[in-house]
Amino acid sequence: MxxxxxxxxxxxxxxxxxxxxxxxxxxxxxxxxxxxxxxxxxxxxxxxxxxxxxxxxxxxxxxxxxxxxxxxxxxxxxxxxxxxxxxxxxxxxxxxxxxxxxxxxxxxxxxxxxxxxxALPEKPKRKMEFFGDSVSCGEVSEAVEYAGKPDPEHDGQYSNSWYSYAWMTARKLNAQIHDTSQGGISLLDDTGWFAAPHYKGVESCYDKIEYHPDLGPTKQWDFSQYIPNVVVVAIGQNDNHPVDYMAEDYDSEKSENWRKHYQAFIEKLMELYPKAQIILATTILCHDKNWDRSIDEVCTRIGSSRVHHFLYTKNGSGTPGHIRIPEAEQMSDELAAYITSLGDEIWE
Structure with a gap:
């Protein structure tokens, strides 16, 4: 049948x-x-x-x-x-x-x-959305023998979104999830690793359903179809490719341009989701601290009670490779606890 x-x-x-x-x-x-x-x-x-x-x-x-x-x-x-x-x-x-x-x-x-x-049980009333990169997708998460180490050679067999810190966090908070994340993606076009050689950034993809240039025409997303209570933005890891300009000079023109675009993206999300709590973060994957410093500066510039900068215990220094299952568990414990600390009213 x-x-x-x-x-x-x-x-x-x-x-x-x-x-x-x-x-x-x-x-x-x-x-x-x-x-x-x-x-x-x-x-x-x-x-x-x-x-x-x-x-x-x-x-x-x-x-x-x-x-x-x-x-x-x-x-x-x-x-x-x-x-x-x-x-x-x-x-x-x-x-x-x-x-x-x-x-x-x-x-x-x-x-x-x-x-x-x-009939299945009703979905949870709470809703979350994650804008991130491969870590938020759970890429190479099942390579648990390589926790704290660079990635092994692979053909995708270790990737499992069920074990991403993103889905773990949503489950711990009894929330639905839209994980609108993409491996290799950065904020800006022409940087990062996604869709080489003509790299596409979050700015070009966040408002799409289909967006991969190898897989046909793009399609716009109707944001009214899903209104999250909590949005986690975990972007800033892949932006150091091909040049880590933020590490080289925090005050450079390129660095300030990134902060300008990052702020515009967050303010766009605030407009799309006028009641949502927005958590700004990166991950424990190794990166220069100036990226987190930039995010903190933007958070301060925005100055909203519903926009928060969150740092993990091992932020930017936990591992040179992707996040394995035990590491994702720790990340999700920390993130879920932080979101819980914002109060039950954020889910109303």
Missing amino acids: IIKPDNEMLSYSGRIDFDDRLAPVLVYACSSIGMKFTGTSLKAVIVNHRSCWTNELGYFIDGEQKRFTLSSDEEKKTYTLAENLPEGTHELLLFKRMDSCHTFTFYGFEIDDGAKVL
Whole structure:
């Protein structure tokens, strides 16, 4: 039996392209589809759109986390997620492990003939959004043997958004998440690592659903579709490429230009989300302190009671590589505690 993507019992989360309700496109890390069903088997019908890496999706079936590799040939494929399940009710959470190194079009699930799709619990009322880079996506998070060390060689197999500090924080705060983050991204175009050689920054991508130049035309996002209570902006790590001008001279023209654009971006988010608390941060991945100093200066310039600068215990000095699961746990504990300290009223 086919369960079409527009079935009202399915529960979607994330900034998803629903222009075609029968073929939604999932783009961002942490984007997910939930379903509660009866029967003994489950399949998913998907077309993958690959830019780089070997692309995998993650899923939980009855609380057990699994993953599967997607084809890269742009053809509709049917993937078996479960078979020989015990009779009874089952729960699925299918989620995007990786950033827009790929997107995928979802065409539905297949369950046993005569099986049923049941209502899931309501989503949490609290809402969070993260604007960040690969750390916020959970890239290379599963390479736990390399905690505190540079990354191992890999083809994407260690990346898992479930273990990002971002999704961990949202779960600890019982909040929905839109993780509108992208590996390698900086604030400004022509810097960072994303979409080489014509690098794209957050300024060009934050208001898009699809935005990867390898994967077709861009599409604008309607911000009224999701209004977060708390926004975390974790940008400033990749801006030191190709030149770390902030480390070289805090007062240079380039450094002041970055602060000007960063302030404009934060003020735009304040306009889009007039009631949201906005947390300005970087991460524990090694970087020069002048980036955090710049963020603090902008926070002071803005001077709003709902814009906050947050530093982790090991901010900018915790690791030369990506954040592994134990490190993400510590980051999320600290961030969740800080957000909690702002009071329950921020969620109203």
